[in-house]
Amino acid sequence: MTTSSPATDQRAAADRAVADLVRGESVWAACGLARRRELLERVHTAVGEQAAAWVSAAAAYKRLPEGSQLIGEEWITGPYPVLTGTGALAASIRALEAGGSPVDAFTTRPAPGGRVAVRVLPHSTYDRLLLSGFSADVWMPPGVTTEEIRSRAGLALRRPEETAGVTVVLGAGNITSIPVLDVLYELYAHNRLVVLKLNPVTDGLLTVFRAVLAPLIDIGAVRVLTGGADIGTHLVHHPSVNHVHMTGSAATHDAIVFGTGTEGANRKRAGTPLLDKPVTSELGGVSPTIVLPGTWSDADLRFQAEHVATQRLHNGGYNCVASQVVIISSQWAQKDRFLVHLRAALAKAPERPAYYPGSDDRVASALSEYSGARRIGDRVLIEGLDAGAPGSALTTEYFAPVLGVLELPGAPGAFLDEAVDTANEKFAGTLGVNLIAHPRTLATLGPALDEAITRLRYGTVAVNAWTGVGYLTATASWGAFPGHTIDDVQSGIGVVHNALLLAGPERTVVRGPFRPAPRSLLAGEPSLSPKPPWFVTNRTAATTGRLLADFAAAPRWSALPAIFASALRG
Template identity: 65%
Template sequence: MVTKKAPSAQTAVDVALAELVEGERRWAAIPLSGRRALLDQVRALTGRHAQRWVDAAAGIKGLAPSSPLIGEEWLSGPYVFAAGLGALSATLEVLERGESPLDKARFGRAGDRVTVDVLPTSPFDMLLLNGFSAEVWLRRGVSPAAAKANAGLAQREPSRTNGVGAVLGAGNITSIAPLDVLYELIAHNRVVALKLNPITDPLLPVLADILAPLVEVGAVRLLTGGAEVGGYLVEHNSVDHVHMTGSARTHDAIVWGTGATAAERKLAGTPKLTKPVTSELGGVSPTIVLPGQWSAADIAFQAEHVATQRLHNGGYNCVAAQAVIVAADWAQKDEFLAALRAALAQAPARHAYYPGSDDRVAQAAEAYPRAERLGPTGERLLITGITPSPAEPLLAEESFAPVLGVVELPGTGAEFTAAAATTANEAFAGTLGVNIIAAPATITELGSAFDELVENLRYGTVAINAWTGVGYLTPTAAWGAYPGHTIADVQSGIGVVHNAWLIDRVERTVVRGPFRPAPRALLHGEFALSPKPPWFVGNKTAANTGRLLAGFGADPGWLRLPAIFASALRG
């Protein structure tokens, strides 16, 4: 009996890319209506296989089936992917009619920039995310007329395809890789070879079933393997473009190589990888807390909010808060920091599934011997007394672990907001996301100084009384670093993804949420009906709410809303 030898990893890449080269011809021939039908099929399959998706993610992350933390996997997995598919399908339908995706959009202004309202976009949004909003800021000089004319990107000429794209998938949030595939396929009109991160290999069977309609027409191929497979893929002659999610260090290893040779290449401006590269690479995200007069309930809620920004998904998020900027002169500073300690300590225990996490926590503990160890096993670090300097270790590199620092700056009011913007821009590595927490009365008192704070922050997503993760969950929002980075100084990456209205020349997304959850918000004059968000690490019904929202994302309908509201209100 002769045993058939399995094809080598390189052979698998060769075969996949040869099929994509042929598949590009078929993709070019599919009209917008046919593409929309394919997206709708993938959306239906997402709903059908959502439980399998979440089960695989829970297995990767060591989450018990009964844990409320399973809600994170529902929301950041099948829910956001299904919502993205629905929004892109609607965009293709508009383009098919010969209209612009922005014809019915609401435009505004922020300083000298034009803005586009991207949340809420429907009565469902107004109910499910009541009190939350988002706008995309266009780059300086882009008018509403130009934005309307260029929206649709490569789908304005669907038969004009742009070759083969390689996507190197992320290993943390399970929707990142398939969402990046959609953006390559639709926004850039490239067929796609997706190489999964080895951490997420258990997702291969379910993603293969969900993406089957796109695989069958030759538009997508799925690959697995380690760094050697990724290196072979991105350097292959059949690949025209590379998109990756990961760290700046990984990006530089791919683009420039490693060791002394890489340094020489960088100095000479001659990269090892010469084809175009886009990326989303995380960073050291700040959370700016503006001093104000807060109640005990406000302090407890916002402490849990910051703890969520750090501990969601175990801290393995590209936009996890890594340092809090507070006013040293805030009368309630000590009270807030005490509540933050408690929130970090009491958050549910979870497995440190991401490789190297324990080592990175140990390194931070060694660099900061006075760090406080919190959590069930002391695996979480709170580090006070951080110097606001780019040379400060905690601010110089993304930790990708449950480590949170505290930076104190002098002053209050406009003096503090100006100093906080400068610190966030100059002392923190990366530009992916920044959070601002401020009581409504404080925002009113600051007036134009608050507007200047938002405008001056050079980040791809700015979240006000919300976590920047809400921007990730909003399919019509753009997600990516602040524009202007290069492969030689990549920081948080180049380009954007998601952006389901296919808006051209995006500068940033600005998200706003309620300072207080309902019903307290209403009692204090905020018209917001949203209870504690299901992504909060202490939400007791997050798993059930997330499951219900994923079902809604795949198949929206009014009859689904009562169960979602009932579950969310018990959170």
């Protein structure tokens, strides 16, 4: 008797999954807005029910010790954004059901360069309390009017009966909300049925993800599979698959689209892809943090050093939008003191296992390439980078706990101009950029700050906040700056999240408080936010993260005191 191999069995399962979705397309087409909202609300409920198991499975594969404050990251980037995302998307569907637009309840304002911005955060009273001092605007491209924004918001949900076939989502292995959010966006924003192929790193979440997506699996709209690169290749080239969406690196994208080795490189140069179907993607890159010179207190220096350390070390450094290079002014009088605090913040952050494949090799590569590289615990700091010299720090995403420091000359205005040019022209990728500046510096810059934001070719720009806040804001768009092509993909093509279903957003601009409360209030900043729970140095991140996810599952006033108490102890 002959038996099939595991690989054969996996390919057969993949074929059955695609066939199921092809059959399920007529069922999904027949689901009107009310039915789609009801299914989404059931997913929301399932996420709340599975949240603890979700976090436990994520902590297991990342090898986080039980009781570690770092488990807060898994609450805040796992079930929490899926809960807020499903809630916001359901609200958009309700607006469409009522004959309106998802943006009707949101304000708009003029943005530089003939643009219109949609204020997506804060939106509710809960936002103003839980994220006091933070804001987010989605900028639309120049020339798009407010009425056009309103009439086009909703995307494929304006024509739910016009389905668009089957897509393969190649799931991320780092942030566990990404695969589920990508599935929901493909299904609801683009009307494509979805087969999700998990990254092997996250196979331990298979049971959780199937439980969370069960309402959509049951009607034949979603399938969730495991398997290696061979199964991913089989799926993306399947003749019944119409589209591919992936999260990963530009190198992985090119391997999928053009193939590997010399033949793949030749296809890319010739512009003749191996994959003959549309591909959208979110691919990361080398994200900079621009620190503008000013006169800061020692507490400000220490807090912002921890902020930068968080931007690099959150999730062990395995974030597509982790800051990889800090750009500071060589003429800043407090430069040396800031670097003392930055080294201390990197040393103070908890160490953790290098769970993502290849991390140790990438760390070793940075240490061997740069004479100014030094180990600080399990991470690396590279000082003395030169934007005019060849090197990997500005052109290769390390996806590891490696942070570089690049100095440029100039006082705030001239330095900012040079930093913007350097970030645009020298850095690989366009996903996110951070700017940190004292409120007095921002006031002095005036319109020059908006001009700098406008010039930065990045999908998310954060001022005194981490671009990760944009990722966590369900109503914000998330993705590369628009305009990339498959043969120069940079940080990807298309956007995700975008729960207002805005058509063709250009970028998200996030702003946050320069100082945490209570210092912010004493300095006259209108913010009640203490040290954010996503800081790697937050002592109560695990408790605060769990409480936030519980609140997102069932928003209620009675839950707020416990959240505030935990956050203040952080």
